[in-house]
Amino acid sequence: MSAVTPARADAPGAARTRALRPRSAAGALVLLGVVMAVALVAAVAIGAAGLPLREVVAALAGAGDDTTRAIVRDLRLPRALLAAMTGGALALAGAVFQALLRNPLAEPYVLGVSGGAAVGAVAAIVLGIAALSPWVVPVAALAGALAAIAIVFRIAAAAGRMLDTRVLLLAGVIVGAFFNAVILLLLTFAEAESFRSAVFWMMGSLSGASWSTAALLAVYLLPAGVLLLGLARPLNLLAVGEETALHLGVRVERVKLVAYFVASLLVAASVAACGVIGFIGLIIPHALRLAWGSDHRFLLPASLLAGAAFLLVADTAARTLAAPAELPVGVITALIGVPVFVLLLARRRV
């Protein structure tokens, strides 16, 4: 299954599409950076309140009236930053998991992290302790995610060779299925109100964004991002084969261990901050691969930028399309992501 996606970008028929996009990886990164910056500005400028751009700029600079300042600086800006970081984190983790598991269908939640987080969050909501503090749900979700990581890793490590990718994948799927059963069990006993908020949490939302959640994610994303970007070359070699990677000088077990833990913790942090937001981690790395190839030196930073831009756009749409009501952002990511992805797949065959 894993070797069936040869890049056709160099086939003669693809020359036309190739000319439409930057040839080099560096050019593509610049382009994605610009797109991300535009999306960030748009996310701050556009909102239910319909503020003119001039007032938004003034508010950012510290001028203007209190309400505008509060909307722009305390609501939109932290939310946009959280969206950018979450989108980037999920896409980056997705790209790493796809390389680690040597499987283009892997995504950030495939190893059970989201299931564990959801058990924690739903339990907190259903048991009624969520009301105690706005921090209860994120902390419970984080605890659940960490528990899931520990359990999956224990299973994979117990099954002999450290981090056999097939065992890891199976363990993740099985543990995820178990957590799903636990969630359904919890929801069975939930009252209508907590049922609703639990379901909304699981659909993912950035509405809980604040400067402190954004700062917390940033504190984790920064070192994790640097560490994972540094693994780009070993991941390239692992994609050729573990034996090959070893003979080219990669400490295979160590790289897999670091990649697995850092990426999992990244997912855990983002799920704790804003629930389970699907499709980004699967689709963004895939789309980038189809467009520019699989070199992880390009793919990892590109995933970070493209994931950020994508979630910024999706969240802006979620906030504004049905304003004042808010659509679940996970629905938007799927509604935009899937058709774009299908288009990319279809074009590849030209």
Added chain:
Amino acid sequence: MSEEREVRDVVAAGSASPGGAAPGAPATANAGAPRAGASGAPAGAAAGPANTDAPAVFTARGLRFTYPRAAAPALDGVDLDVPPGGVYAILGPNGSGKSTLLRVLLGALAPQAGEARYAGRALAEWTPRELARRIGVVPQHEELAFPITVRELVAMGRYPHLGNWRREGEADRAAIEQAMIRCDVLDLADRPLATLSGGERQLVRIARALAQQPETLVLDEPTAALDIRHEMEIFELVAALAAAGGVTVVLVTHNINLAARYASRILLLDRGRVAAEGEPDAVLTRETVERVYRWPVVVERHPGPGRDAGAPQVVALAGEGGGDVRGSKAAE
């Protein structure tokens, strides 16, 4: 058995060493450092038993390895000395331990008993990266998880020199291009690997190993499933590398007759033990080959033309010729 081997080693070292090895070499070998002497090293370097400045070769003593839950050991007391330079072929029936031996020699498997050394240093003491700067490996099996181009794959050979962050410099680019020229795949550089034929792909993987600028090249069944032309191309290439480039080539193969023509020495494995070791002429006798492969054969001479005319060529016999070996099979 091992004494017999030593004798053969010493004899072979005397006759095989190019440019007439110092007449003293066999003598040195007899005088207390037989293994190092047999590896063709200058007498001076072979003097000490703890030979830290040893030549770039593999040595192994008493290797034993049994896979978990396996009934029989994959390696059962294997000794080996790969002399520097030349082509060293490891032969043997399926399941005789060839690939396991390679894994142990490359530090990918730790033997349960015995010790393997590279350049005089135990494999356990090498980091993967140190080893990769000196040994280029072409594994038997590779399955790409994601599509990449020929140049991208060859450039991976620079990883042991660059590590995770250092950028490709002029020297790296030159090494990559040289390797692709050497393997005649430069014109394929921008092609996705998946669009190449099996033979082309194998040449590209050898180019990756050459981009490492190794002193030793290890190939695990490099010509399995290739046509005659590609098979010959690869054997010609590795023989030329060993002859001109000063690279030591170690290869595992099922093609006895090409090994007989291109290898300077052959190690024949049989169920985890060394059945014979030495020059092709000495190893590929009718008795030895029939005993190891349990099939009737005759050994002919390569008729030529070519510089390898006269090399032993093993011909496996069809049905009728098998009478006496069926007998020997029954005897076992």
